[in-house]
Every structure is written in C-alpha cells, then in structure tokens.
Amino acid sequence: xxxxxxxxxxxxxxxxxxxxxxxxxxxxxxxxxxxxxxxxxxxxxxxxxxxxxxxxxxxxxxxxxxxxxxxxxxxxxxxxxxxxxxxxxxxxxxxxxxxxxxxxxxxxxxxxxxxxxxxxxxxxxxxxxxxxxxxxxxxxxxxxxxxxxxxxxxxxxxxxxxxxxxxxxxxxxxxxxxxxxxxxxxxxxxxxxxxxxxxxxxxxxxxxxxxxxxxxxxxxxxxxxxxxxxxxxxxxxxxxxxxxxxxxxxxxxxxxxxxxxxxxxxxxxxxxxxxxxxxxxxxxxxxxxxxxxxxxxxxxxxxxxxxxxxxxxxxxxxxxxxxx
Amino acid sequence: xxxxxxxxxxxxxxxxxxxxxxxxxxxxxxxxxxxxxxxxxxxxxxxxxxxxxxxxxxxxxxxxxxxxxxxxxxxxxxxxxxxxxxxxxxxxxxxxxxxxxxxxxxxxxxxxxxxxxxxxxxxxxxxxxxxxxxxxxxxxxxxxxxxxxxxxxxxxxxxxxxxxxxxxxxxxxxxxxxxxxxxxxxxxxxxxxxxxxxxxxxxxxxxxxxxxxxxxxxxxxxxxxxxxxxxxxxxxxxxxxxxxxxxxxxxxxxxxxxxxxxxxxxxxxxxxxxxxxxxxxxxxxxxxxxxxxxxxxxxxxxxxxxxxxxxxxxxxxxxxxxxx
Numbered sequence: 033x034x035x036x037x038x039x040x041x042x043x044x045x046x047x048x049x050x051x052x053x054x055x056x057x058x059x060x061x062x063x064x065x066x067x068x069x070x071x072x073x074x075x076x077x078x079x080x081x082x083x084x085x086x087x088x089x090x091x092x093x094x095x096x097x098x099x100x101x102x103x104x105x106x107x108x109x110x111x112x113x114x115x116x117x118x119x120x121x122x123x124x125x126x127x128x129x130x131x132x133x134x135x136x137x138x139x140x141x142x143x144x145x146x147x148x149x150x151x152x153x154x155x156x157x158x159x160x161x162x163x164x165x166x167x168x169x170x171x172x173x174x175x176x177x178x179x180x181x182x183x184x185x186x187x188x189x190x191x192x193x194x195x196x197x198x199x200x201x202x203x204x205x206x207x208x209x210x211x212x213x214x215x216x217x218x219x220x221x222x223x224x225x226x227x228x229x230x231x232x233x234x235x236x237x238x239x240x241x242x243x244x245x246x247x248x249x250x251x252x253x254x255x256x257x258x259x260x261x262x263x264x265x266x267x268x269x270x271x272x273x274x275x276x277x278x279x280x281x282x283x284x285x286x287x288x289x290x291x292x293x294x295x296x297x298x299x300x301x302x303x304x305x306x307x308x309x310x311x312x313x314x315x316x317x318x319x320x321x322x323x324x325x326x327x328x329x330x331x332x333x334x335x336x337x338x339x340x341x342x343x344x345x346x347x348x349x350x351x352x353x354x355x356x
Numbered sequence: 357x358x359x360x361x362x363x364x365x366x367x368x369x370x371x372x373x374x375x376x377x378x379x380x381x382x383x384x385x386x387x388x389x390x391x392x393x394x395x396x397x398x399x400x401x402x403x404x405x406x407x408x409x410x411x412x413x414x415x416x417x418x419x420x421x422x423x424x425x426x427x428x429x430x431x432x433x434x435x436x437x438x439x440x441x442x443x444x445x446x447x448x449x450x451x452x453x454x455x456x457x458x459x460x461x462x463x464x465x466x467x468x469x470x471x472x473x474x475x476x477x478x479x480x481x482x483x484x485x486x487x488x489x490x491x492x493x494x495x496x497x498x499x500x501x502x503x504x505x506x507x508x509x510x511x512x513x514x515x516x517x518x519x520x521x522x523x524x525x526x527x528x529x530x531x532x533x534x535x536x537x538x539x540x541x542x543x544x545x546x547x548x549x550x551x552x553x554x555x556x557x558x559x560x561x562x563x564x565x566x567x568x569x570x571x572x573x574x575x576x577x578x579x580x581x582x583x584x585x586x587x588x589x590x591x592x593x594x595x596x597x598x599x600x601x602x603x604x605x606x607x608x609x610x611x612x613x614x615x616x617x618x619x620x621x622x623x624x625x626x627x628x629x630x631x632x633x634x635x636x637x638x639x640x641x642x643x644x645x646x647x648x649x650x651x652x653x654x655x656x657x658x659x660x661x662x663x664x665x666x667x668x669x670x671x672x673x674x675x676x677x678x679x680x
Contacts, residue, residue, distance in 0.1 A: 054494060059501045110464060114457040133438045133504060136460060140434060140467065141497040147471055148490045151483070159475070162486075166472045170378060173465040177383045180457060 034084050036077075036343050036350075042090070043076045046098055052145065062126045062138040063145065066105050069121040074237075075208040076101040077347060082212025082226055085340045093215035096161060099149035100208050103165075106142035107172055109135055114180065143169075153215075161211050168207040175200025182266040186274060186286065193271050194235065202234025209344075225333050229344075232327035236320045237351050242267040243316050244355070246304060252355045258300035264289045268319065269312050270303075281306050324352055358408050360401075360667050360674075366414070367400045370422055376469065386450045386462040387469065390429050393445040398561075399532040400425040401671060406536025406550055409664045417539035420485060423473035424532050427489070430466040431496055433459055438504065467493075477539075485535050492531040499524025506590040510598060510610065517595050518559065526558025533668075549657050553668075556651035560644045561675050566591040567640045568679070570628060576679045582624035588613045592643065593636050594627075605630050648676055 034042075047067055052060035076097035083093035111117075112125040113135040119125065127135035150165050151158065178196040182188045210227040218226070244253055245260040246269055260267050274285060285306055288299050307313065327348060331341055358366075371391055376384035400421035407417035435441075436449040437459040443449065451459035474489050475482065502520040506512045534551040542550070568577055569584040570593055584591050598609060609630055612623050631637065651672065655665055 054498065056498055056501050056505070058505065059498055110460055114460055136434055136438055137497055137500055137504075140464075141494060143464065143467055144490055144493045144497065147486075148494075151475070151486045151490065158483075162471075162475045166468055166475065169468045170465060170472075173461055173468065174378065174380055174383055177380050177461055180461075181380070181382065 039080045043073045078208040079212035082209040083216035086216035086218045093212045095153045096211045099146050103146035109139040171199045171203045197238040201238045202231045205234035206230030229330045232323045236323035239320045254356045261303045363404045367397045402532040403536035406533040407540035410540035410542045417536045419477045420535045423470050427470035433463040495523045495527045521562040525562045526555045529558035530554030553654045556647045560647035563644045578680045585627045
C-alpha cells in the first residue's frame with residue numbers, strides 16, 4: 033500500500049508533467065497557470081487512494097485522477113469569474129491576470145481536456161467512468177447555479193443549503209473515490225459505499241470551510257477571517273442564524289447585510305456576536321461531527337477490506353481536523 | 357434515400373423533442389431558449405446526409421447529429437458573450453436576456469450535455485466519435501482564440517485568416533459529415549473524403565458569409581449590410597484590402613478603423629469603395645469558387661457511391677449560392 037505522502041508526491045509529479053502541446057499557446061497558458069497554483073489536490077488523491085484500497089498498484093487510476101483535477105480547476109476558473117474573485121491561492125485569478133474572455137475560453141478548453149483525459153483511459157469500464165463524470169459535472173453546474181441564486185435570498189433553508197453543497201462540493205469527492213475504486217477492481221457495491229463515504233466527507237469538508245472562515249485562526253487559516261460575513265455569503269452559519277434568530281437578532285443581521293458602507297471589523301464582530309448568542313459554532317460542529325460519524329460507519333462495512341482503509345481514514349481526518 | 361426536406365424536418369422534430377429534465381430549471385431554460393431560436397441546422401443535417409450516403413436508414417446518426425447541434429449552439433452562446441453581441445437570430449442573446457453568469461454556466465452545462473449525447477451513442481465506434489468530437493471541440497476553441505487575437509492586429513495574413521476559419525467553422529462541418537458517414541457504415545477512407553469535402557465547403561461557407569455581410573442585398577440578407585465594416589472585423593475582405601492597398605488606400609482604411617465617431621453609412625461607403633478599387637469582391641468570389649471546386653472534385657472520387665451524393669450536392673449548392 034502507498035502512504036499518503038507517496039500518493040501526494042505522485043499526484044504532484046503527474047500534474048506537473050501535464051502538458052498541452054496544442055496551439056494556440058495563449059489558449060493553454062492560462063490552463064497551465066491555474067494548475068500550477070497548487071492546492072490540496074484532494075480529489076486526485078482520493079482517486080488513487082480509492083484504487084489502492086483494492087489494488088496494490090495505482091497506475092490504472094492515474095489518468096482518471098488527472099481528469100478530475102483538471103475538471104476541478106476548470107470549475108474554479110469559471111466560478112472565480114462568475115464570483116468576480118481577484119485572488120486564488122494567493123495569486124491573481126485567470127480573469128484578472130488575463131481577461132474575462134480568456135477565462136471563458138480557456139475554461140471551455142479545460143473542460144474538453146478533462147473529457148479527453150477521461151475518455152482516453154484504457155479500461156473496459158471507461159464508458160461507465162464517462163457517464164459518472166458527466167453526471168457529476170452537471171450536478172456541479174447545478175450546485176453553482178443554486179449557490180448564485182441563494183445570493184439574492186434571505187430565506188434559504190438548511191435543507192436547500194445542504195443540497196447545494198452536496199452538488200457543488202460533495203459529488204466530486206464521492207465520484208473521485210468511486211472511479212478510483214472501480215479502477216482498482218472494486219465491485220459496484222464497494223464503489224457505491226466509497227461514493228457515499230465521499231459524499232459525507234465532502235459535506236463535512238464544506239461545513240468545515242464555512243466554520244473556519246468565521247471561527248478560524250487568522251495566523252493558520254491563510255485567508256482573512258470573516259470574508260464570508262463581509263460578502264453576506266449564505267453559509268451554514270448565516271442560514272441557521274437567520275432561521276433561529278429572534279426578531280431583534282434577525283433585524284440586526286439584515287441591517288448589517290443591507291449596509292453598503294461599514295467598518296469591516298465592526299460588521300464581522302457584530303454578526304459573529306449574533307452567531308455566538310445563537311450558539312451557531314456548536315451547531316455547525318455538531319453537523320460536521322454527524323457527517324463524519326456517518327462516513328466512519330460506512331467505512332466499517334464488512335464489504336470493504338478493513339485492513340486497507342487506513343490511508344483513506346488518515347486523509348479524511350486531515351480534512352476534518354484541519355485549521356486551514 | 358431521404359430528400360433534403362425530409363432530413364430537415366427530421367432534425368427540426370428531433371431538436372424540438374430534446375428535453376433537459378434536470379434541475380435546477382434555471383440552468384436549462386437558457387439552453388432550451390437558444391436551441392429554440394432555429395437557424396439553418398446545417399451541421400446536424402450534414403450528419404444525417406453523411407449517414408444516408410452509406411445507409412438507407414439515418415437512425416444511427418440522429419444522436420450524433422443532436423450532439424453536434426447542441427455543441428454548435430454552446431459555441432454560439434459563449435461566443436456571443438465574448439463578442440458582447442446583443443442579438444442572435446433576431447432575438448436577445450442569452451447574456452442579454454439573462455446575464456453573463458447565466459451564459460457562462462448554462463454554456464458549460466450545454467457542453468457537458470453535448471458530451472453526454474455523443475457518449476451515449478450505442479455504436480462500437482462511439483470511442484472514435486468521442487475522440488473526433490474532442491479534437492474538433494479543441495480546434496474550435498483555438499479558432500475562437502485566434503479570431504479574438506486578430507481584433508487587435510492589422511497585419512493578419514490571408515493564410516492566418518484561412519487557418520482561423522478552418523478551425524472556427526470548417527472542422528465542425530467536416531466532423532459532422534465524417535461522424536455521420538461512419539455511423540452509416542462508411543470506410544475510414546470514405547469518411548475522410550467527406551471530412552475533406554466538409555472542410556472545403558466550410559471554408560467557402562464562411563467566405564460567403566464575409567462577402568454577404570458587405571455585398572449582400574439588405575432585403576434578402578436579414579441582417580444589416582456592412583456590420584463587419586462598422587466593427588472593423590478582420591474578414592477576408594478587409595485582410596486582403598489591407599495587404600493589397602496602396603499607401604493612400606491603407607491610410608484611408610486605417611483612418612476609418614481608428615475613428616470612434618462616424619456616420620455608419622459613410623464609413624461603409626468609404627471602405628467598400630476601397631474594396632471596389634482593389635476588386636476585393638471578385639477576389640473573394642474566386643476563393644469561394646476554388647474551394648467549391650475542390651469540394652466537387654473530392655466528391656467525384658471513385659471510392660464514393662456516386663449515385664447517392666445528390667442531396668449532399670444540393671445542400672452544398674444551397675450554402676454556396678445563398679443570399680442570406
């Protein structure tokens with residue numbers, strides 16, 4: 033079995049070797065740029081780990097892992113443009129470094145490159161991989177669409193929010209594990225268990241993101257704390273605060289959300305203080321804990337090779353208990 | 357054999373029946389909208405015609421035809437956004453009717469839907485169709501990239517321009533015919549001949565577009581004459597005029613291109629008068645004629661079933677000798 037370090041190093045080396053020798057160069061330079069910005073490479077790592085649970089070699093899953101990492105970065109590229117984000121991983125986003133049209137067109141090419149990678153896998157199951165990939169890709173578009181629609185609403189329910197992050201974040205983690213598992217020789221039932229595991233870890237992962245953005249430690253988090261509060265992002269925290277608030281707390285939250293001019297520190301402090309009164313941090317931690325427990329229970333299935341799950345548990349723990 | 361009318365009716369009925377029963381609805385409404393705007397449906401028609409040359413039934417090519425029409429409309433959707441076009445087929449473009457983010461995201465979903473259609477074809481050759489589709493899709497992105505780069509240049513050569521329209525327009529017509537032919541049972545050599553035929557027709561088709569935009573009859577053309585001149589579009593006409601101009605003519609063209617404020621009628625008249633002095637219309641007609649002749653020669657190959665090519669010739673003639 034591979035260690036997590038070995039898996040990570042392999043992914044990094046493979047991503048670095050990805051080349052796009054097509055012309056025009058100006059279409060592919062932004063693709064190489066966003067892929068070079070790094071990131072946790074969680075999705076391709078999960079694909080290799082999923083494969084390695086069922087197979088001592090990870091070779092048969094490497095190409096799928098790359099396809100998913102390219103696809104993930106395509107979503108970041110277009111999402112950054114739609115969200116008008118300036119910075120990605122400490123560097124200018126593609127539409128800032130180049131322009132909006134470059135981001136649109138290089139993103140389109142990136143989606144096609146991801147499809148090309150997945151369709152070129154030499155495996156009798158490739159048609160199934162392509163289907164899983166397309167289903168997931170459309171779900172992610174749906175998740176982004178819900179996320180954008182939520183911006184103009186103050187009545188988003190917890191259920192709607194959880195469905196949105198399932199689509200936008202969790203299905204990619206689930207699909208990464210599932211395609212990896214199938215590449216390694218898992219049965220459909222085993223692959224489905226890992227998919228469900230990925231969904232639960234993915235939901236917990238996104239909720240942890242929400243939590244860290246408001247309650248993280250600025251020194252270790254790497255981004256400014258309170259960014260979500262400043263832009264009124266409909267996170268698990270805000271949605272529940274709006275639902276649970278007293279009339280006075282509701283008015284206070286809405287007032288802050290409506291303000292065009294404000295002192296950032298003051299807004300963060302005020303909104304967080306409502307969260308604190310409502311014990312929102314604990315609520316979010318409990319939700320994370322419950323998804324994490326679901327995931328752990330799935331992993332205890334007698335259908336899975338219990339002696340080969342340690343790296344998957346290790347990476348999940350890293351995602352759950354991270355501070356950045 | 358099907359008549360052109362039967363082919364067209366079949367395509368129209370199939371496009372109309374295309375449904376996207378996925379959620380959220382707001383992601384798919386723009387896709388149904390752009391597909392409902394009509395258009396010539398040239399690409400899917402070529403796929404069915406390509407099939408029908410080798411097979412009395414066109415059933416095995418219908419799904420590929422739909423995939424190509426969805427893909428073509430995806431390119432229109434994103435190109436209209438990049439070009440900031442307001443009108444498509446007499447109706448507001450998607451980014452005007454909704455907004456830029458809707459156009460980006462629904463376009464992405466549309467590309468995925470096109471892939472889903474092509475990958476779900478039940479045919480042993482589907483992996484080849486997917487490869488041809490991906491190659492073509494990346495070439496079209498490359499063509500759009502060149503087209504946008506040309507906007508800021510006045511030294512585009514005829515060779516560069518022809519390569520750009522080959523990528524942006526012709527490869528889709530070639531691929532539509534090729535996949536149709538293969539679906540119908542053509543040999544690889546026969547399919548390649550039809551691909552080359554499609555390339556030549558596609559180049560002629562785009563040059564005809566350039567010609568009609570400046571020299572068409574306003575009453576039958578359906579768009580205002582001179583639009584390309586007004587926005588300094590690097591067409592075959594302008595590129596050759598810039599290359600062939602005397603110093604005085606060159607200065608005149610550049611002056612008109614630099615002007616921010618002008619009378620549209622006056623600019624069109626002035627630029628067209630330089631074209632006329634240089635006999636650019638004839639030059640373009642000759643170029644169209646030469647591609648058309650190439651295409652006709654390809655069609656005379658003894659490898660092709662000569663008795664079954666009449667509908668293909670008919671549709672090519674329609675494209676060549678159209679006035680709108």
